[in-house]
Each structure stands twice: as C-alpha cells, then as structure tokens.
Amino acid sequence: MPEKKNAELIPIYIMGKQYMVPPSLTIMTAMEYAGYKLVRGVGCREGFCGACATVYRLPGDYRLYIGLACQTMVQPGMYLAQIPSFPIQRAVYNIEEITPTLATIVRLYPEVLRCLSCGTCSKVCPQNLDVRDFMADIMRGDIASAANKSFDCIMCGLCAMRCPTEQGQYNVAILCRRLYGKYLAPKALHLAERVAEVKAGKYDVELAQMKKKTKDELKELYNKRDIEPE
Ligand code: SF4
Numbered sequence: 001m002p003e004k005k006n007a008e009l010i011p012i013y014i015m016g017k018q019y020m021v022p023p024s025l026t027i028m029t030a031m032e033y034a035g036y037k038l039v040r041g042v043g044c045r046e047g048f049c050g051a052c053a054t055v056y057r058l059p060g061d062y063r064l065y066i067g068l069a070c071q072t073m074v075q076p077g078m079y080l081a082q083i084p085s086f087p088i089q090r091a092v093y094n095i096e097e098i099t100p101t102l103a104t105i106v107r108l109y110p111e112v113l114r115c116l117s118c119g120t121c122s123k124v125c126p127q128n129l130d131v132r133d134f135m136a137d138i139m140r141g142d143i144a145s146a147a148n149k150s151f152d153c154i155m156c157g158l159c160a161m162r163c164p165t166e167q168g169q170y171n172v173a174i175l176c177r178r179l180y181g182k183y184l185a186p187k188a189l190h191l192a193e194r195v196a197e198v199k200a201g202k203y204d205v206e207l208a209q210m211k212k213k214t215k216d217e218l219k220e221l222y223n224k225r226d227i228e229p230e
C-alpha cells in the first residue's frame with residue numbers, strides 16, 4: 001500500500017494513543033493500519049459474528065457511541081476502545097431436561113424480572129433489534145415471540161453493556177430460541193421424511209458422484225440448483 005501523505009490522514013485514538021489513519025477505513029482496518037494485529041475482537045469482518053463490538057466518543061460530544069469495528073468508519077478525533085467480550089451471566093442447562101416455560105427462564109435467569117423496559121438496549125443494538133420488546137415477551141413467557149424477534153442477534157454484548165439492570169439479554173434470548181426450536185416450533189415433517197430417505201440409501205449414488213466433484217464443480221452445481229418458491 002503506498003504511503004499516505006500526512007495531510008490525507010485523520011487522527012484517531014485507540015485505547016488512548018493517537019494514530020494517523022486514512023479516513024476511508026473502518027475502525028477495524030484502521031486498527032490494522034495502525035499496527036494492531038487483531039486476534040480477539042475480529043471474526044467474519046462482515047457484520048455477522050458480533051466479535052468486534054466497539055465503543056467510541058467524538059470530539060465535543062458527550063455521548064458514548066457503539067458500533068461494530070468492521071462496519072463503522074473512522075471519524076476525525078474518534079476515541080475508541082474495543083470490547084471483544086463482555087462478562088455476563090451464562091446459565092448452564094441441558095436442553096433435554098428443561099421445559100419451555102417462563103418458570104424455566106426465571107430459574108435460570110432470575111434477573112429478567114428486574115427489566116425496567118427502559119429501552120436503552122434497543123438504542124444500542126447494531127442489528128436494530130427491539131431488545132426491550134423481546135425482553136417484555138420473555139417476562140410475559142412468550143418464548144416463541146422472543147425467539148422470533150431475537151433471531152438476528154449476533155451476540156455482540158452491547159445491549160448488556162448499557163443495561164441499568166445488568167441483564168444478559170442475548171443469553172436469555174438464545175435460551176428462548178433453543179426452547180422454541182426444541183419444543184415449540186412446528187415440526188418439519190417433510191424434512192424428517194427426507195432424512196429417513198437419506199438414511200435408507202435413496203441418494204447414495206448421487207452422493208457418491210458429488211464426492212468426486214471438484215470445488216468449482218460443486219459451486220456451479222450449487223449456483224444452478226432449483227430453489228423452492230417462497
Ligand atoms: S436496557 Fe436492560 S432494563 Fe432497559 S429495557 Fe433493556 S433489558 Fe430492560
């Protein structure tokens with residue numbers, strides 16, 4: 001990469017130290033430009049894995065902003081720190097041994113009933129999820145609705161970081177999604193039939209042929225596959 005002239009660079013502060021970086025970079029690429037080798041706090045680089053939660057402030061602005069480092073552009077004077085992991089309560093349970101009820105959720109995460117419905121969590125979610133709303137579903141015992149509304153959660157932890165009642169919203173939400181998937185969602189009968197067919201050897205010849213294909217041939221096959229109408 002050709003050296004940038006200083007005039008083309010902007011100052012940012014990474015964990016208190018100033019670096020001059022090109023303004024066209026995301027926080028993540030700016031950190032790498034500044035010499036950081038990211039091992040934690042980086043994953044998909046596409047806004048899906050939630051590994052790169054970051055907090056920052058801007059000059060002359062009292063607010064604390066949040067963002068995913070791989071999706072947020074740097075700004076002049078940005079003062080930032082990454083929070084790749086947020087310490088939070090995570091219950092241990094065996095999904096086979098619990099029931100899909102509010103009582104289960106409250107036993108594993110009693111603090112859910114302390115939620116104030118303040119909405120701070122919804123304001124910070126980079127996925128634009130209405131976290132307050134699914135927390136309200138959880139307090140009502142509507143596991144199916146909470147599972148549905150939290151489906152796009154990427155477990156970044158930013159909602160927990162700002163919660164005044166110290167909830168671990170994303171861990172409670174994934175419990176709901178597990179309970180929903182295991183006990184409440186309608187069973188996909190056609191899938192069970194197809195699995196039984198596979199086990200009975202109905203597709204053995206096709207599977208053997210596919211195993212011999214190259215990666216590019218498999219890609220082509222995938223791209224040309226029949227897609228069921230929605
Ligand atoms: S920030 Fe915490 S207390 Fe406020 S609505 Fe969200 S979960 Fe409830």
Ligand code: SF4
Binds near residue numbers: 126127159
């Ligand atoms: S619900 Fe919380 S953990 Fe999930 S994406 Fe939103 S802020 Fe991140």
Ligand code: FES
Binds near residue numbers: 042043045046050052
């Ligand atoms: S690295 Fe995966 S969301 Fe940023």
